[in-house]
Amino acid sequence: MNNIPKKDSVRWVIALMPEANPIIRALSLIKIAGNLPFPIYSDEGREHWLIVSGLGQINVAAATSLLFEKSRADKTSVWINVGIAGSKTFNIGELVFIDKVTSNTSGKSLYPYSIPNLKIENRSELVTVNNPEREFGSEGVYDMEGFSFFKVTSKLSSNELILILKIVSDGPGSDLSKIDKNKISKLVEKKIPTLLQILPTVASLSENLRNQILLPKNFEDICKVRKFTFSQRVTLKKLLHQWHARKPSKNLLKNISVLKTSSKIIKFMEEELNRG
Amino acid sequence: MIETIYIEKEIEDSPKTIQILRKFKNARKISIDRYGEIFNKKNQNFRVQKIKPNLILAKKHKGFVLPTPEGFGIGDQKNFYFSHMYNCLYDCSYCFLQGMYSSANYLIFVNFEDFKKEIKEIMERNFGQSISFFSGYDCDSVAMESVTNFIDDFIPIFKDHENALIELRTKSAQTRIFEKLEPISNCVIAYSLMPEETALKLDKKAPSISLRIAAMKKLSVMGWKIGLRFDPLIYSENWRIKYQNLFKEIYSDIKEESIHSVSLGSLRFPKAYFNKIFGYHREEEVFSHMDIKSENVVSYDKALENEMNTFCKNELLKYCNEKKVFNCYS
Numbered sequence: 067m068n069n070i071p072k073k074d075s076v077r078w079v080i081a082l083m084p085e086a087n088p089i090i091r092a093l094s095l096i097k098i099a100g101n102l103p104f105p106i107y108s109d110e111g112r113e114h115w116l117i118v119s120g121l122g123q124i125n126v127a128a129a130t131s132l133l134f135e136k137s138r139a140d141k142t143s144v145w146i147n148v149g150i151a152g153s154k155t156f157n158i159g160e161l162v163f164i165d166k167v168t169s170n171t172s173g174k175s176l177y178p179y180s181i182p183n184l185k186i187e188n189r190s191e192l193v194t195v196n197n198p199e200r201e202f203g204s205e206g207v208y209d210m211e212g213f214s215f216f217k218v219t220s221k222l223s224s225n226e227l228i229l230i231l232k233i234v235s236d237g238p239g240s241d242l243s244k245i246d247k248n249k250i251s252k253l254v255e256k257k258i259p260t261l262l263q264i265l266p267t268v269a270s271l272s273e274n275l276r277n278q279i280l281l282p283k284n285f286e287d288i289c290k291v292r293k294f295t296f297s298q299r300v301t302l303k304k305l306l307h308q309w310h311a312r313k314p315s316k317n318l319l320k321n322i323s324v325l326k327t328s329s330k331i332i333k334f335m336e337e338e339l340n341r342g
Numbered sequence: 343m344i345e346t347i348y349i350e351k352e353i354e355d356s357p358k359t360i361q362i363l364r365k366f367k368n369a370r371k372i373s374i375d376r377y378g379e380i381f382n383k384k385n386q387n388f389r390v391q392k393i394k395p396n397l398i399l400a401k402k403h404k405g406f407v408l409p410t411p412e413g414f415g416i417g418d419q420k421n422f423y424f425s426h427m428y429n430c431l432y433d434c435s436y437c438f439l440q441g442m443y444s445s446a447n448y449l450i451f452v453n454f455e456d457f458k459k460e461i462k463e464i465m466e467r468n469f470g471q472s473i474s475f476f477s478g479y480d481c482d483s484v485a486m487e488s489v490t491n492f493i494d495d496f497i498p499i500f501k502d503h504e505n506a507l508i509e510l511r512t513k514s515a516q517t518r519i520f521e522k523l524e525p526i527s528n529c530v531i532a533y534s535l536m537p538e539e540t541a542l543k544l545d546k547k548a549p550s551i552s553l554r555i556a557a558m559k560k561l562s563v564m565g566w567k568i569g570l571r572f573d574p575l576i577y578s579e580n581w582r583i584k585y586q587n588l589f590k591e592i593y594s595d596i597k598e599e600s601i602h603s604v605s606l607g608s609l610r611f612p613k614a615y616f617n618k619i620f621g622y623h624r625e626e627e628v629f630s631h632m633d634i635k636s637e638n639v640v641s642y643d644k645a646l647e648n649e650m651n652t653f654c655k656n657e658l659l660k661y662c663n664e665k666k667v668f669n670c671y672s
Contacts, residue, residue: 177372180372224390282624307629311625312630
């Protein structure tokens with residue numbers, strides 16, 4: 067079975083439908099059929115997946131776990147939480163990259179990786195609360211999902227691939243009843259170019275991780291034409307790494323095409339490598 | 343340039359923290375409780391973080407100075423090591439730190455006073471005995487000097503304790519700090535070395551061997567004692583000729599009397615470290631010659647290991663006294 071993860075494997079976890087709509091449109095995502103507790107969307111190539119979790123930490127934890135399972139995500143998948151947030155520090159409409167997230171209830175803090183060279187000027191702490199914040203006691207940004215999102219995803223993927231991005235929608239004195247679906251979608255819509263612009267940066271980090279778990283070159287081709295036992299497959303992997311490190315210019319497939327059994331292939335490679 | 347600095351709340355106001363932060367005025371500063379919240383956590387990746395490491399300023403609470411593993415030393419009766427910093431500016435393919443940590447961020451323990459206090463206590467407890475303190479095993483002792491002022495801070499305590507020796511292990515070609523100080527006979531500036539061609543492939547982001555030799559030459563002329571560290575010895579095609587040429591070049595530039603000690607050791611890793619490092623550098627030739635030697639150690643074939651050690655030692659003995667040559671055991 068080929069376990070090599072897909073290119074640009076991104077999972078979007080979004081609390082509200084009006085936040086999700088601009089992203090769904092920008093990435094041409096289509097709703098996955100089936101009776102699911104949270105709506106899931108994906109593109110044709112199954113590279114981008116998006117789930118709409120609903121508000122709050124319990125919802126986001128459940129939705130994230132479901133998306134992990136349904137999308138067959140792995141340690142090299144990028145996870146992004148985008149949503150609106152309140153702040154007294156930033157202006158309405160500003161996009162903020164979160165590099166510290168604190169739970170208002172437990173006081174515990176978690177630290178999303180501070181991705182370098184990301185073209186987002188604002189970086190800040192996020193406080194995750196259980197009810198919409200009106201007082202904004204601390205500097206930074208307030209939301210209702212970030213802490214739980216990071217806590218769950220940091221168990222599922224490499225921490226360097228998890229992003230929380232918040233778009234400021236309100237501040238002290240804002241009338242929350244005036245933040246309607248339309249306004250929310252417009253706030254996200256305006257940041258779509260920036261969101262798309264950062265994707266190659268995070269995709270390159272994901273690629274770096276994928277390269278660390280890739281099977282050696284030619285491994286699958288060789289296993290397709292000859293039958294290897296489990297222990298022979300382990301030996302073959304080791305020999306292939308050595309071969310490509312020491313004899314990168316020598317055409318291995320051509321050399322072994324005449325060998326009829328797995329044992330003969332292993333013997334040939336061992337002899338060649340011992341020869342220096 | 344460092345983009346983000348994490349600072350433990352407990353040391354936010356320490357003079358060393360303030361001194362370091364002054365050098366990174368534009369960095370984003372994030373307050374943390376303990377460095378363990380961000381350093382070496384599960385599900386972090388060393389190679390990804392190595393693309394652009396951040397800086398962590400923290401306080402070390404215990405284990406400031408530790409005894410070295412058995413078989414490690416350069417002639418003194420007792421041997422200790424200490425690490426005021428974890429991780430390194432350079433990116434050497436075989437660096438064991440990649441196997442040890444899942445984080446590549448630079449971690450500096452700013453409570454230098456606690457390290458110095460423990461060093462002095464060990465000096466006093468061992469009065470009359472010769473002792474060595476090794477620095478630079480979890481970091482490069484010199485490379486981050488412009489940030490840490492480590493050497494400036496630590497050399498004075500050795501000036502007053504001649505029975506104790508400090509080794510500063512490095513690949514840096516920086517000599518400025520030593521130019522400012524008066525040389526002392528019980529400080530060894532120990533350079534990690536390998537043939538230039540091999541270093542060009544493996545010692546990424548580190549100064550070339552010729553720059554390291556030039557730095558050694560400059561410091562030796564100033565009166566500093568130099569250590570030559572061929573640990574690890576790296577196998578490659580024509581390794582004998584390459585090492586012969588390297589030794590010849592070093593000893594033609596530096597007088598033998600300036601050299602305090604020479605040490606040799608073969609490339610070896612604990613198995614768990616090797617597996618991680620190999621995962622990061624699968625097509626690196628240096629690892630393709632290594633194999634599991636015992637339950638926990640990965641190294642070259644025993645015969646090759648012995649051959650390299652013996653050959654290099656014999657070559658070195660053409661230039662220096664046997665008393666100065668030490669083997670680092672696997």
